[in-house]
Amino acid sequence: TAWDPDEESDLEYDISCPCRVWDGSGSQLGDEDAENAFNNFRVDPITGEIVLITSMAYKKSSTIEFQATVKDIKGMKPQTDNATVTIHVLVAERNKPIFGPPWSAGNPWI
Secondary structure, rough: OOOOOOOOEEEEEEEEEEEEEEEEOEEEOOOHHHHHHHHOOOEEEEEEEOEEEOOOOOOOEEEEEEEEEEEEEOOOOOEEEEEEEEEOOOOOOOOOOOOOOOOOOOOOOO
């Protein structure tokens, strides 16, 4: 989130490409794959909060980079600033882990 000391500041946030994406093996993917991964994100134009709107697969997109912009739209002289956002997708196991004895729900210590 950005901060502006002006009393009259009104900040507006946006995200955009150019964007890049790498798969789980570390290979950089093409522009179409990068834009597809980018389309999984939205930004709140008032707070700047970036949210994921759908799940992502680590094997297809383990790292995503895109651009974030903040603009002071009420300043006497409009000002903008940019930053590169890097998202690292973590591997998640789909199956619940199974622990054998002596573990149980009643005795959760191994």
